[in-house]
Amino acid sequence: MSFLWAIIAGLIIGLLAKLVLPGRQPIPLWLTVLLGIVGGVAGNALASAFGVADTSGIDWIRHVFQVGVAAVLIALVTPMWARRHA
Template identity: 70%
Template sequence: MTFLWALVAGLVIGLLAKLVLPGRQPVPLWLTVLVGVVGAVVGNALASAIGVRHTDGIDWVRHLLQVGVAAALIALTSSAYAGRRG
């Protein structure tokens, strides 16, 4: 069940990352989910490193870090994927 939640979180984070980037990113859904999962893991690690992983209420800073990392990864993979596709 944890794997399923990781995929759902990766989908949401990946789609939010694509939403904050300007223009259209020619990245398929499977790659968006994969980048979202990686963004979530790296964002959690960064939040732990700076001490904001667990706060009172909603962890906005952690979620912003997750989406920010995923957006950076989408930007990198988007240009690489577009170049590969021709």
């Protein structure tokens, strides 16, 4: 069941990351989900390193780290994907 939640969270984080980036990112949905999952895991680790992984209420700072890391990953992967499929 946690694998299913990882996919759902990866989809949401990946789509939010694509929304914060300017322009169009012509990468497939499966790659967006994969980068969202990686961004979520790395964002959790980064939030833990800064001591903000668990706060009272909604962990907004942790979510910002997750989306931020996913956005950086998408920004790095998109040009490689476009060159490979052009």
